[in-house]
Amino acid sequence: MATDSLRIYTSAKWQKAFERLNGAEPGIQGLLSFSEAWQIASNFLYPRDINDPGSLKSQDMQRVRAAFDLVGKSRMLSMLLDKFLEDMRRQQYLVERDVHRYMAEYESAGKAEAIMQLIFRLVAWYNAWKPINELGPTILSAYTLAFQTHIFSIFPPSFSRGFKQLIASTFDLVSASSPPPWAIPRDLPPTEQPPRPDYMLWMSCETLGLLERYESLISSVCYEHIEAHVHETCAKKWDEPMLPKLRDWMTEKIVPWMIMPYARGARSADEARAMLQGVGSRFDYHVCKTLCDLRIQEIFDIIIDYPDSQSALQDLKVASSRPGLDDINVIVDRVRRRLQECLQRVDQRSQLVITLRKANKKRLLHPGADTKVILAQYVSIIRCLRIIDPPGVLLYKVADPIRKYLRGRADTIRCIVASLVGDGESGDSLVDENEPIQPLQQMQADDYTDPNWEPEPIDAGPDFRTNKPSDVISTLVSIYDSKDLFVKELQVLLTQRLLAVKDGNYERERRNIEILKIRFGEAALQVCEVMLRDMTDSRRIDQHVQAQKPMPLHPTIISKHFWPPLQTNSFTMPGQFREIQESYAREYHLFKPDKKLHWLSHLGTIKLEIELQDRTISEEVPPLEASIVELFSQKDTWTVDQLVTEFKSVEKTAILKALTTWVDLGVLKEEESDRYKLLEVAEAVPSRSKAPARSAPVVEETTHTLSAQQQQAEQMKVFWKFIEGMLTNLGTLPLARIQAMLKFAPGYDRTIEQLAEFMEAARREGLVQVKDGMWKLCR
Amino acid sequence: MDQIMSSLAPRGAASGNKPAGGGAGAESAGSVTKRLSNELMTLMMSSSPGISAFPRSDANLFDWVGTIEGPAGTVYAGLKFKISILFPANYPMSPPAIKFDSPCYHPNVDINGGGICLDILQDKWSAVYSVQTILLSLQSLLGEPNNASPLNPDAAAIWDSPEQFKVQLMKYYRPVVDEAEA
Numbered sequence: 031m032a033t034d035s036l037r038i039y040t041s042a043k044w045q046k047a048f049e050r051l052n053g054a055e056p057g058i059q060g061l062l063s064f065s066e067a068w069q070i071a072s073n074f075l076y077p078r079d080i081n082d083p084g085s086l087k088s089q090d091m092q093r094v095r096a097a098f099d100l101v102g103k104s105r106m107l108s109m110l111l112d113k114f115l116e117d118m119r120r121q122q123y124l125v126e127r128d129v130h131r132y133m134a135e136y137e138s139a140g141k142a143e144a145i146m147q148l149i150f151r152l153v154a155w156y157n158a159w160k161p162i163n164e165l166g167p168t169i170l171s172a173y174t175l176a177f178q179t180h181i182f183s184i185f186p187p188s189f190s191r192g193f194k195q196l197i198a199s200t201f202d203l204v205s206a207s208s209p210p211p212w213a214i215p216r217d218l219p220p221t222e223q224p225p226r227p228d229y230m231l232w233m234s235c236e237t238l239g240l241l242e243r244y245e246s247l248i249s250s251v252c253y254e255h256i257e258a259h260v261h262e263t264c265a266k267k268w269d270e271p272m273l274p275k276l277r278d279w280m281t282e283k284i285v286p287w288m289i290m291p292y293a294r295g296a297r298s299a300d301e302a303r304a305m306l307q308g309v310g311s312r313f314d315y316h317v318c319k320t321l322c323d324l325r326i327q328e329i330f331d332i333i334i335d336y337p338d339s340q341s342a343l344q345d346l347k348v349a350s351s352r353p354g355l356d357d358i359n360v361i362v363d364r365v366r367r368r369l370q371e372c373l374q375r376v377d378q379r380s381q382l383v384i385t386l387r388k389a390n391k392k393r394l395l396h397p398g399a400d401t402k403v404i405l406a407q408y409v410s411i412i413r414c415l416r417i418i419d420p421p422g423v424l425l426y427k428v429a430d431p432i433r434k435y436l437r438g439r440a441d442t443i444r445c446i447v448a449s450l451v452g453d454g455e456s457g458d459s460l461v462d463e464n465e466p467i468q469p470l471q472q473m474q475a476d477d478y479t480d481p482n483w484e485p486e487p488i489d490a491g492p493d494f495r496t497n498k499p500s501d502v503i504s505t506l507v508s509i510y511d512s513k514d515l516f517v518k519e520l521q522v523l524l525t526q527r528l529l530a531v532k533d534g535n536y537e538r539e540r541r542n543i544e545i546l547k548i549r550f551g552e553a554a555l556q557v558c559e560v561m562l563r564d565m566t567d568s569r570r571i572d573q574h575v576q577a578q579k580p581m582p583l584h585p586t587i588i589s590k591h592f593w594p595p596l597q598t599n600s601f602t603m604p605g606q607f608r609e610i611q612e613s614y615a616r617e618y619h620l621f622k623p624d625k626k627l628h629w630l631s632h633l634g635t636i637k638l639e640i641e642l643q644d645r646t647i648s649e650e651v652p653p654l655e656a657s658i659v660e661l662f663s664q665k666d667t668w669t670v671d672q673l674v675t676e677f678k679s680v681e682k683t684a685i686l687k688a689l690t691t692w693v694d695l696g697v698l699k700e701e702e703s704d705r706y707k708l709l710e711v712a713e714a715v716p717s718r719s720k721a722p723a724r725s726a727p728v729v730e731e732t733t734h735t736l737s738a739q740q741q742q743a744e745q746m747k748v749f750w751k752f753i754e755g756m757l758t759n760l761g762t763l764p765l766a767r768i769q770a771m772l773k774f775a776p777g778y779d780r781t782i783e784q785l786a787e788f789m790e791a792a793r794r795e796g797l798v799q800v801k802d803g804m805w806k807l808c809r
Numbered sequence: 810m811d812q813i814m815s816s817l818a819p820r821g822a823a824s825g826n827k828p829a830g831g832g833a834g835a836e837s838a839g840s841v842t843k844r845l846s847n848e849l850m851t852l853m854m855s856s857s858p859g860i861s862a863f864p865r866s867d868a869n870l871f872d873w874v875g876t877i878e879g880p881a882g883t884v885y886a887g888l889k890f891k892i893s894i895l896f897p898a899n900y901p902m903s904p905p906a907i908k909f910d911s912p913c914y915h916p917n918v919d920i921n922g923g924g925i926c927l928d929i930l931q932d933k934w935s936a937v938y939s940v941q942t943i944l945l946s947l948q949s950l951l952g953e954p955n956n957a958s959p960l961n962p963d964a965a966a967i968w969d970s971p972e973q974f975k976v977q978l979m980k981y982y983r984p985v986v987d988e989a990e991a
Contacts, residue, residue: 748853748854751853751854751856752853752863754853754861755849755852755853755861755862755863756863758861758863758876759861759862759863759873759874759875759876759891760863760865760874767867770867771863771864771866771867773867774846774849774864774867774870775850775853776846776850
């Protein structure tokens with residue numbers, strides 16, 4: 031029967047189990063002693079309530095050890111452990127009660143101290159329940175795991191918040207001279223001082239396994255701490271390099287702090303260093319990155335503050351540069367160097383470009399900004415970005431929208447040219463006085479024989495052109511495709527300045543032109559040279575003419591072909607003025623028989639004395655005013671219409687303005703509307719006004735400036751000349767040929783439709799005629 | 810712009826033309842086209858009365874057509890002459906080749922080929938001359954011929970009798986007509 035074999039098997043098992051427990055003892059003696067030992071051991075291990083002083087362990091350790099020995103020998107330790115863990119589970123409510131108590135305290139007060147107390151309390155629980163070391167590491171780790179699993183499961187969600195707060199407070203703790211009372215457990219004997227103020231805290235956390243579990247939280251606390259510090263110390267502080275200071279701060283504050291959470295176990299300084307290596311470089315990187323982010327946010331203002339903000343740019347350069355060739359050394363060194371000297375780098379270049387472009391668009395490139403301001407900021411950007419990134423890739427990316435925008439502004443060239451000649455009014459010039467004057471630099475192809483050649487940076491776009499560090503003026507001039515425009519504008523500006531000079535001192539202008547010659551080359555400035563010579567020649571000729579026949583007229587004689595078009599609304603001066611002009615012209619003709627004077631009577635000033643019956647008025651006025659008062663010396667009363675007929679080419683408004691001048695001076699009086707009468711108190715005829723006249727062209731603000739529309743028309747005039755030229759020489763042409771041939775005209779960018787419109791307009795003017803689609807000139 | 814222009818240079822002109830003058834090799838086709846476009850611009854803007862010139866087509870900047878009106882007060886007054894101007898590849902180191910396309914009865918002009926005897930177009934050439942100066946010289950040459958070295962001895966012989974000269978001149982003269990109609 032099976033029962034027999036079962037019985038035999040069971041009895042054999044029983045016998046074996048019995049022998050294991052009873053050992054070699056006679057009878058059940060062994061069994062009894064095992065039973066006792068089990069009792070003692072399990073009693074010893076039983077997790078007690080530490081709040082109950084009576085339950086404290088007071089067993090005889092000798093007996094306990096013997097009991098454990100016996101249990102161990104009987105291979106019943108695992109059973110004992112199971113029982114212990116089961117007991118622990120039953121007693122867990124005791125711990126839970128404490129956790130809830132402290133957490134409630136924390137939640138009501140919001141102070142990290144409560145969390146600290148909780149941790150200490152948990153450590154006390156942990157130590158109280160800990161099996162003795164003799165039981166071996168297996169049991170100890172099983173216990174630790176069970177204990178930690180349990181406490182982690184009962185932490186409320188607010189614990190991590192509190193823990194974070196607690197960790198954050200350790201930054202202050204580490205530098206405290208002695209630990210505050212809350213940072214040491216209550217039951218610590220006063221003789222046993224911890225080696226560091228935060229020592230107990232970290233060790234307790236370590237015991238409970240909190241450091242492992244909340245590792246990312248701890249590092250995030252450190253990151254936040256770093257960010258807060260960087261923002262607090264570095265924001266808006268651009269006048270000194272902050273990065274070294276931050277590194278010092280890291281060395282002094284953060285590294286000592288880091289030793290506890292990251293290098294507790296280190297036995298020597300070297301070991302600690304090795305342990306801190308990885309996390310340390312992460313934090314250093316974070317310092318760089320935070321500073322970088324901050325500076326990038328501030329970049330626009332930093333640039334405005336340039337050059338006072340140079341240090342901030344240096345920081346940004348160091349903190350933002352990408353690892354390049356020279357960084358291999360840095361990486362090699364990094365292993366050797368002390369952690370805090372390690373250079374972690376942040377790749378933030380694209381961020382910088384995006385931020386700066388956005389800031390420029392928002393704050394700079396809008397109609398409210400003065401062109402001068404934009405140019406100044408652009409120059410600052412050039413200088414600043416050259417510090418950060420010498421190859422100029424960043425500059426290229428940032429500058430592109432600015433250049434495009436400037437190209438669209440009508441007065442950009444004017445502003446640049448004004449700063450070229452160091453216009454006194456503009457205050458600080460764009461050009462650095464100390465920068466050596468050098469010729470304009472053209473974009474150059476790569477020099478393939480250059481031994482120091484380096485490839486373009488990886489973030490350079492396909493359209494990036496290596497912009498060798500060139501001076502600011504070259505960069506500004508290169509906004510436009512050709513420098514011809516600048517030379518033209520220079521002439522216009524020079525015209526204004528030369529005509530405004532009254533004392534005959536042209537040294538300043540000469541100096542300017544010499545400087546500009548270096549920049550633009552001799553040939554481009556030939557015209558300016560002629561203009562300048564005209565001025566000096568005028569004085570010489572005038573001296574000669576005056577020597578022949580003294581005259582009250584001192585003209586400026588300009589060579590028409592070399593001067594930019596002056597406004598030509600000239601008029602013939604009446605009366606004595608005309609006589610003077612004519613007699614001067616005669617003298618001049620004697621001196622220079624091959625030349626003829628063409629008077630620009632509307633320019634210049636006349637100093638005259640008007641002798642009236644009862645008073646003499648001495649005044650310096652523009653020629654038109656003088657001419658009008660001269661007419662009044664012929665006839666007492668004039669209507670505006672009569673005057674308009676008298677000066678054929680002068681606009682009515684100008685005449686009215688001139689009349690008003692005399693009315694203001696009390697010379698004329700508006701009798702009735704549009705009718706003026708010479709005002710003589712004593713009704714006497716005014717004696718002929720004696721006029722020591724000096725006619726040097728005076729420049730009003732608007733005199734020579736052609737508006738954008740006028741410029742457009744001027745340009746069309748140029749194209750018309752070309753059309754005229756080709757039709758003269760080639761006879762009749764179809765529209766498509768004209769369009770094709772117009773590519774010889776510089777700057778021609780019209781479409782054929784626009785050309786057709788233009789030709790149609792010319793036809794209406796009677797300049798051309800068209801037959802079967804062939805255009806020809808009318809003659 | 811330079812690149813566009815240099816493609817306009819005649820291929821033959823760049824390589825095959827006579828290598829005249831010392832610095833001929835130094836001038837590249839690019840700088841020649843640049844110079845020619847500048848001259849064209851200057852000429853267009855100068856508005857000198859009675860002279861004009863323009864490239865024959867948009868494909869070749871080295872071949873121009875010019876028009877000269879006879880100066881007032883001379884037998885040529887009111888007459889118009891077409892000339893052709895061919896620039897060498899090393900212009901302005903060498904002078905352009907210029908000839909009259911319209912028949913021109915003149916002591917210094919070949920009545921058949923249109924060749925011109927003018928010192929500045931031969932040995933007196935200098936790089937500072939330009940199309941404009943050449944055209945002006947030709948215009949003044951019409952009124953003031955150099956009878957000492959005539960290409961057309963008959964014309965030189967009768968220069969001093971304007972009546973007779975005018976008759977001969979008008980015998981050869983053909984008014985300029987537009988190409989399309991011709």
